[in-house]
Structure formats: C-alpha cells, structure tokens
Amino acid sequence: MGSPAGADRVTAGVLIIGDEILSGRTQDTNLRDIALYLGVHGVDLAEARTVPDVLEEIVAALDALRSRYDYVITTGGIGPTHDDITADAVAAAFGVELYEHPDILAMMQARWGSELNAARRRMARVPVGGELVKNPVQGPPGFTIGNVFVLAGVPMIMRGMLEDVGWRLRSGAVVISRTVRVEGSGEGAIAAPLEAVARNHPQMSLGSYPFFGDGGYGSNLVLRGRDPAEVEATVAELIGALKAAGVETLREVEAPPGA
Known part of the structure; x- marks a missing residue:
C-alpha cells in the first residue's frame, strides 16, 4: 500500500x-x-x-x-x-x-x-x-x-x-515502522482484517509481505506512519482484528531492514 x-x-x-x-x-x-x-x-x-x-x-x-x-x-x-x-x-x-x-x-x-x-x-x-x-x-x-x-x-x-x-535536504517527520508477524496463515485469511484496519487509518501505510521456508509460512504485516500514538493504536487494532478473525499465531517483531 x-x-x-x-x-x-x-x-x-x-x-x-x-x-x-x-x-x-x-x-x-x-x-x-x-x-x-x-x-x-x-x-x-x-x-x-x-x-x-x-x-x-x-x-x-x-x-x-x-x-x-x-x-x-x-x-x-x-x-x-x-x-x-x-x-x-x-x-x-x-x-x-x-x-x-x-x-x-x-x-x-x-x-x-x-x-x-x-x-x-x-x-x-x-x-x-x-x-x-x-x-x-x-x-x-x-x-x-x-x-x-x-x-x-x-x-x-x-x-x-x-x-x-x-x-x-528539508527533512520531514521520520516514519515509524512496526511489524506484526503472522505464522501459519496465508494472505487470504488476513486480507479482510488488514483491509478494514487500513480503511480506518488512511494516513498509515499497511503492507503484507509473505514468507515461505522450511520453518513454515506466513506474512510480515508492516505498519508505517509518522504519528507515534496512531502507530501504536493501529498495531493494537490490527492484532485485535486478526485474533477476531481466528488468526492466533502472531507476534510483533523487529521491522525487517528497509521496511
């Protein structure tokens, strides 16, 4: 996004x-x-x-x-x-x-x-x-x-x-990045809650980045924004929406490089 x-x-x-x-x-x-x-x-x-x-x-x-x-x-x-x-x-x-x-x-x-x-x-x-x-x-x-x-x-x-x-350069507000890692669920399972949270926070950037490997599969959900309070609230809202949709295996992790 x-x-x-x-x-x-x-x-x-x-x-x-x-x-x-x-x-x-x-x-x-x-x-x-x-x-x-x-x-x-x-x-x-x-x-x-x-x-x-x-x-x-x-x-x-x-x-x-x-x-x-x-x-x-x-x-x-x-x-x-x-x-x-x-x-x-x-x-x-x-x-x-x-x-x-x-x-x-x-x-x-x-x-x-x-x-x-x-x-x-x-x-x-x-x-x-x-x-x-x-x-x-x-x-x-x-x-x-x-x-x-x-x-x-x-x-x-x-x-x-x-x-x-x-x-x-004229500097703008630095972007804050947070990542929620979802394991064992494909993008089809997380698309609806992710889209709903994105609609509620149009000033934020929310992206889904799938991963596959010997250790399993899932997606890193990266949230980016400039307002620390809104970033914090959006992370909490996303985790809540995912759990309400039946996605249980998730955790917040350090943002991957360049996120």
Missing part, C-alpha cells in the same frame, strides 16, 4: 541511468541505499525510474520527476566515456550550458598531471548555476542544481557522495 501521507511529507524520486542496468550486466544496489538514507532524513522515496544512456529519455524522466517531487537523485553516467551523458542531459533539462569547473580541473591536474586527457576532462563539466557535491572516496565530485542531485553510479562512491546531500 502507499506511503504514509501528511502535510509534513517530503518526497524524492530516483533516476538510475545506464544501459548496463537495463541489460542486466550490472545489478543496481544504489536504490536501496538511497531509500534507507533518505528515510533517516525524513524524506520518502516516492518513485524510481531506470533509463538508458539516451539523452532525450534522461531529460524526459528528469523533468517528470523534478516537477513531481521535492528532490531528485540521479546515479550513473558521469564518467569519462562517450556514453556518460548525464551532465549533458541535466544541463539540457535546466536550459543552461556546461562549463569546466575550475575546482574539479585543479583536482584532476593534481592527480593526473600531463595524463589529464580530453576524456577525463569530461568529468569536470558542471551546469552553469550548479554546486559541487563532495566525493570523499575517489575521483571528481558530483553536483546539484535546482532540486536535483547528480551522483556517481559506482555504489561505494555514490554512498560517499550521499553524505554531502543529507544536510541540504
């Missing part, structure tokens, strides 16, 4: 860029890391898209996301090769030119000296009006312009860059 609503909700979209992701050659791990990082800052990841290395498609997706959400984070496409066109696409979306940032050029000159070739200089290009996002791991920094943050696709570098993003 949907994310917890509320006037204090701050939202973000993620744009994952790269043919290698769509082809399956590279498995994306950045989305989960970004979602968890944003959650700590009270920002809901509301949508994620993956697009190929095609300028028009990057621009179209970026325009859609940045007009819909408070923030957009892009990953990938800021390296030195011909298909690294994220900077070009972001500049096109904002209607500005690219220029070689002197601070990035100085970093590159210190690192590569006479080996600073045209391909590497591509990584120094930043849209006019953009600001740098620090890269504490290796290589050139990312950048931000408007409500868009442009980060590397390499997971370790992306995670490092995220640390220079958090302080720039």
Whole structure:
C-alpha cells in the first residue's frame, strides 16, 4: 500500500541511468541505499525510474520527476566515456550550458598531471548555476542544481557522495515502522482484517509481505506512519482484528531492514 501521507511529507524520486542496468550486466544496489538514507532524513522515496544512456529519455524522466517531487537523485553516467551523458542531459533539462569547473580541473591536474586527457576532462563539466557535491572516496565530485542531485553510479562512491546531500535536504517527520508477524496463515485469511484496519487509518501505510521456508509460512504485516500514538493504536487494532478473525499465531517483531 502507499506511503504514509501528511502535510509534513517530503518526497524524492530516483533516476538510475545506464544501459548496463537495463541489460542486466550490472545489478543496481544504489536504490536501496538511497531509500534507507533518505528515510533517516525524513524524506520518502516516492518513485524510481531506470533509463538508458539516451539523452532525450534522461531529460524526459528528469523533468517528470523534478516537477513531481521535492528532490531528485540521479546515479550513473558521469564518467569519462562517450556514453556518460548525464551532465549533458541535466544541463539540457535546466536550459543552461556546461562549463569546466575550475575546482574539479585543479583536482584532476593534481592527480593526473600531463595524463589529464580530453576524456577525463569530461568529468569536470558542471551546469552553469550548479554546486559541487563532495566525493570523499575517489575521483571528481558530483553536483546539484535546482532540486536535483547528480551522483556517481559506482555504489561505494555514490554512498560517499550521499553524505554531502543529507544536510541540504528539508527533512520531514521520520516514519515509524512496526511489524506484526503472522505464522501459519496465508494472505487470504488476513486480507479482510488488514483491509478494514487500513480503511480506518488512511494516513498509515499497511503492507503484507509473505514468507515461505522450511520453518513454515506466513506474512510480515508492516505498519508505517509518522504519528507515534496512531502507530501504536493501529498495531493494537490490527492484532485485535486478526485474533477476531481466528488468526492466533502472531507476534510483533523487529521491522525487517528497509521496511
């Protein structure tokens, strides 16, 4: 079900860029890391898209996301090769030119000296009006312009860059997550009480996540909301509704990672 609503909700979209992701050659791990990082800052990841290395498609997706959400984070496409066109696409979306940032050029000159070739200089290009996002791991920094943050696709570098993003975000109320574990009952048995409780609490997010294994089967029912009192009351109401429906083997457990 949907994310917890509320006037204090701050939202973000993620744009994952790269043919290698769509082809399956590279498995994306950045989305989960970004979602968890944003959650700590009270920002809901509301949508994620993956697009190929095609300028028009990057621009179209970026325009859609940045007009819909408070923030957009892009990953990938800021390296030195011909298909690294994220900077070009972001500049096109904002209607500005690219220029070689002197601070990035100085970093590159210190690192590569006479080996600073045209391909590497591509990584120094930043849209006019953009600001740098620090890269504490290796290589050139990312950048931000408007409500868009442009980060590397390499997971370790992306995670490092995220640390220079958090302080720039307008934080919303952090989401509280609680999990009720139901064992030995399928989703068909719990659907009606879960739906009834969800209707009574439209500001909450209630989701059912089945599990199967040697130890049996059941569902983790995850409740998410911003109001601690409402979260507490909803957990109690859900447990009561499940027991009234004949579901007896249940207990509250620690929320699974990312819930």
